[in-house]
Amino acid sequence: MPNVFAPSVFFIVFREVLEAVIIVSVLLSFLKQCLGQPDQDQKIYKRLVRQVWFGSLSGVFVCLVIGGAFIGVFYGVGKDIWSKSEDLWEGIFYLIATVIITVMGLALLRVNKMKEKWRLKIAHALVDKAKHHNAKSWLGAWGKRNALFILPFITTMREGVEAVVFVGGVSLGLPATEFPLPVITGLLAGLLIGYLIYRGGNVLSIQLFLIASTSVLYLIAAGMFSKAIWSLQFHTFAQKVGSDVAEQGSGPGSYDITQSVWHVNCCSPQTDHGWDVFYALLGWQNSATYGSVISYNVYWIGIMVAVSCLLYEERTGSLPLKTQTLATLAKVPGLKGWAKKKQAISAEERAGIVRQGQAHLAGGVFHDSDGSLSEDNRQLAK
Amino acid sequence: MWRLGLSLLAAMVLLFFGYSTAKTVTYDFNVTWVTANPDGLTERKVIGVNNQWPLPIIEVEKGDQLVVNMHNGLGDKNASIHFHGMYQNGTNEMDGPIMVTQCPIPPGADFVYNFTVNQNGTYWYHCHADYCYPDGYRQALIVHDTESYFYDQYEEEFTVTMSDWYHELVEGIAPDFLSVYNPTGAEPIPQAFLFNDTLNSNIMVKPNTTYLIRLINIGAFVAQYFYIEDHTFTIVEIDGIYTEPTEADTLYLAIAQRYAILLTTKNTTDKNYPIVTVADSALLDGIPSDLKLNQTNWLQYNADADHPQAVMTVDDATQLNPFDDITLIPHDRMPLLPEPDYTLELSVNMENLGNGAGYALLNNISYTAAKVPTIFSVMSSGDLSTNSLVYGEFTHPLVLEHNDVVQVILNNNDGGSHPFHLHGHAFQVIDRAPAYGATFYDYADGDPVPYDEANHTAFPQYPARRDTFVLPPQGYFVIRFVADNPGVWMFHCHIDWHLSQGLGLLFIEAPTQMQERLNIPQNHYDVCKAGGIPTEGNAAANTEDYLDLKGQNKQVGWLPAGFTARGIVALVFSCVSAVVGIIFLVVYGLSDLKFKGEGADGAAETSEVAGKGAGKTTVAEASRESSNEEIK
Known part of the structure; x- marks a missing residue:
């Protein structure tokens, strides 16, 4: 029973799939708004919808290939390297996983914001395409004609590769058997929730589901963070003890008493079945150290602070000192572009970008290839 | 004044006249640090006597008065001497273990051991202070007995000591041994095994002659097997007790055990025979690749003949089959003691x-x-x-x-x-x-x-x-x-x-x-x-109330069992912060519902929620119609 389901992998896959579904749905709704009206040419609309689907699916396909290769190489080459000093690697991998989950996890609670972000990004991309009037080059012309293939292709592929990297990151220390189940279930759950969002199901229950899964995700991450510190501490202990440490099982001598906060001679997540579930979900340790307890609490305090900041920013529009900091950073040569991007874009600017994007979608994209359409589009753009 | 060198008193002279009357045998031991390299691998600091190492073998006869004038010239280390196997009947204070029968002898101090040896056989002496004798402060103590039942059966006698050997001072090894980082209590692995405090040595023998060989394990940790290729021998003494002569081929000598054996040599001088000592590797936590477990020394019949290395017949020392000492019968046939009181x-x-x-x-x-x-x-x-x-x-x-x-x-x-x-x-x-x-x-x-x-x-x-x-x-x-x-x-x-x-x-x-x-x-x-050690009072040095042990030396306390107060506090704190953290997440998650209206031309909008939208922008307004239509 154990070692077949890694919850962290499930949530990563779920989250990435959800994001990809949102992208596709944003694109489709763009199309529908611009070209799918009853008075417009259904043939072209359908062709473009097909293009979107084709693009997304090929993106998924490509990323599956990349991911497969990635994981294959990883397990083929890597395993031997870190199996030797397991605790050290486990500690490092858990740290990586914690960072990944922490950074991406909160976005799950902002699906609406995520949609908004993608609407903006897609519109941006469309505008950029149109601006590069490189129609003379063959590639440019092709790109223009197939924008609705390229865009979802690239974005789904990006999300997919991201998922692969993240899944790889959180599961570096896990045996390969823990993969398939959470990947498949995460995929299905992501598709289902994505579809429900697209169809506009019960928003409240969807949101509750997302809250619940985010909470579980952060419970896992807090446990992982604590476990990472624990592993690193245990690694140094085991280094000093030598091979004997494994002889001790969970009894006396299996832990560093000078660091111990509690130790029960049972319930070891490594050796006693059942407790590994608590371990995976809550970071349970039968032998807690000062490091593991403090890091667990510090992690949660960090989450509380981060959430408070985000809420404050949303309510007041900005964090104290944020604009000032960004303004200063914008003057630093290397960071200029990055800081500019981060500087808050006003709602009106945002709307403008989206409008432009729609206009380009309707008019700009097809103006060389399909003259008859451009008129309609221009009309709509007004 | 202390004189370096061993001095035997005039009583020694009596020996030449063949008297076995009691005499006093005196040894002056100035104990100092010297360096030695008995295994040819590493020169190290060892505890020497009169600036020499290996230490002198103490030899007395039954009934003698043995006096050892010891001066601790180590400068940085307490010491003592325990005469291992001596009954010390009536002289308990001469037994040697520090804090039991005497105070540790501090650097610079003198101590006189003086007792009558009313027993005979093979013994040894060693330091009985903390972390002391494995640094080389140990040697054989032989009580000769002209009246033993086998006295006329042998021509000559030899003493063979075997010992494990460390390259570091015990004081240096001990902190790593008694440490949180050695939870199994794995004993330090010796770097070598010595035979008469050296290696590759010869015992010269004549053919067809009987010898008495006294075997002593003077090591600190590792037991050793002993056998001589192609020879059997007769056990006549264990730990100073004469036994009925008993044939054996392999002995197991744990630390501090002694055997005396009669060995009759072969009638040829063609060959020299390996005397094989094999360390009991079962005691070792691990066997380093450079540790030589079995040693070959030779029963040398002919100095010109080949000195072959021992041929190991087993893969592992534990496969050797040593003589079981419990089966020996003491020569005095003292019967089983009655039911215990x-x-x-x-x-x-x-x-x-x-x-x-x-x-x-x-x-x-x-x-x-x-x-x-x-x-x-x-x-x-x-x-x-x-x-x-x-x-x-x-x-x-x-x-x-x-x-x-x-x-x-x-x-x-x-x-x-x-x-x-x-x-x-x-x-x-x-x-x-x-x-x-x-x-x-x-x-x-x-x-x-x-x-x-x-x-x-x-x-x-x-x-x-x-x-x-x-x-x-x-x-x-x-x-x-x-x-x-x-x-x-x-x-x-x-x-x-x-x-x-x-x-x-x-x-x-x-x-x-x-x-x-x-x-x-x-x-x-x-x-x-x-x-500075008190000589009165109970274990806690209390001279007023001997039954009041307040302040006594105690062993280290027990490991805390499971959850102690601090463990419970830590667990509760962790649970509380997890719960509060999740509440934060829930609040944050629910607040997302308020942003529904923003950018409402998204496909996910449903009409009823869209109405509640908070930040209404012009675009949102403008596109609402279409989005409503979209969703059927």
Whole structure:
């Protein structure tokens, strides 16, 4: 029973799939708004919808290939390297996983914001395409004609590769058997929730589901963070003890008493079945150290602070000192572009970008290839 | 003044006239640091006597008065001498273990050991202070006996010592041994094994001649097997007790054990024969690739002939089949002692105590020396001396009545074997399981097997007697002795590492008789004074109330069991912060619903929620119609 389901992998896959579904749905709704009206040419609309689907699916396909290769190489080459000093690697991998989950996890609670972000990004991309009037080059012309293939292709592929990297990151220390189940279930759950969002199901229950899964995700991450510190501490202990440490099982001598906060001679997540579930979900340790307890609490305090900041920013529009900091950073040569991007874009600017994007979608994209359409589009753009 | 060099008194002269009347044999020992490189691998600091190492063999005859004038010239280390196997009847204060029968002899101090040797055979002497004798402070002590039953059967005698050897001072190794980072209590692995404090040596023999060979394991940790290729021999003595001559080919010498054997050489001089000593690798936690477990020295018949290396017939030392010492019959045929007046059942456990280091426990007590050497507590406690409370809890004192027959049942809950030594006595060995040989490790896996009074093998009619006996892994042994030797006698595992872990206890034997008979010389009190150690009072050095042990030395506390207060606090705190953290997430998540309206041309909008949209922008307004239509 154990070692077949890694919850962290499930949530990563779920989250990435959800994001990809949102992208596709944003694109489709763009199309529908611009070209799918009853008075417009259904043939072209359908062709473009097909293009979107084709693009997304090929993106998924490509990323599956990349991911497969990635994981294959990883397990083929890597395993031997870190199996030797397991605790050290486990500690490092858990740290990586914690960072990944922490950074991406909160976005799950902002699906609406995520949609908004993608609407903006897609519109941006469309505008950029149109601006590069490189129609003379063959590639440019092709790109223009197939924008609705390229865009979802690239974005789904990006999300997919991201998922692969993240899944790889959180599961570096896990045996390969823990993969398939959470990947498949995460995929299905992501598709289902994505579809429900697209169809506009019960928003409240969807949101509750997302809250619940985010909470579980952060419970896992807090446990992982604590476990990472624990592993690193245990690694140094085991280094000093030598091979004997494994002889001790969970009894006396299996832990560093000078660091111990509690130790029960049972319930070891490594050796006693059942407790590994608590371990995976809550970071349970039968032998807690000062490091593991403090890091667990510090992690949660960090989450509380981060959430408070985000809420404050949303309510007041900005964090104290944020604009000032960004303004200063914008003057630093290397960071200029990055800081500019981060500087808050006003709602009106945002709307403008989206409008432009729609206009380009309707008019700009097809103006060389399909003259008859451009008129309609221009009309709509007004 | 102290003179360097060994000086034998004029009594020595008597020897040449063949008198066996008692004489006084005096050794002056100036104990100093010297360097030595006995294994040819590393030169190291060792404890020498009169600036020499190996140390002089002490040789006396039965009935002699032995005087050792010891001066501690080490400068940085306490020392003492224990004459291993000497009964010290009436001279308990000369026995040597520090904080038991004397104070440690501090640097610069002098100490006189003076006692009558009323026994004979093969013994040894060694330092009995903390972390001392493995640094080289150990050597044979031979009591010659012209009246032994085999005296006229041999032409010449040799002494063979075998020993494990470390390249570092014990003081340097000890902190890593008794450490939280050594939870299994794995004993330090020696770097070499010495034979007569050297390697690759020869014992010159003539053909067709009988020799007496005295074998002593003077090491600190590792037992050794001994055999001579193509030879058998006759055991005539163990630990100073003459035995009926018994044929054997392989011996197992645990630390501190001795055998005397008669060896008759072959009738040819074509070949030299390897004398093989094999370290008992079962005791070692790991075997480094550069550690040579078996040593070859030679029974040299012919110096010109080849000196072949031993051919190992087994892969592993434990496959050797040594002679089982419990089957020996003492030459005096002393019968089995009667049913005991006092039976003591003890069990050996190795456990981690509160500081994480591994300790050894006898009935849950790890021997911890008292503040006053126990002999002085006996002498100063008057009528209370028969009350074991006087001697503290952690010296594990057991008060024996004079002339009681004492039976000790020792059960081993540990997977290692332990050579237990009793000071002041040779005891009858009446039962042991598993027996030496192929079955010796039978109990090592699985549960320990304790002695069962209702079901044991018949005790021998004439049990073998010795002073050091091996306790098998997870097995047991039973011994008997008569408490006829008033004194404080230590009973301990002779593996020096285990003694430092506390694997020992004290018999306070006939304390009333001790007070009557002992006469401790002033020199002993002077040494205590020099070292600042009290010579009066109970184990806690309390001279007012001998039953008040406040302030006594204690063993390290037990490991905390499971959840202590701090564990519960930590767990509660962790749970609270997790719950509060999740509440934060829920609040944050629910607040997302408020942003529904923003950018409402998204496909996910449903009309009813869209209406609640908070930040309405122009675009949102403009596109609402279409989005409403979109969703059917």
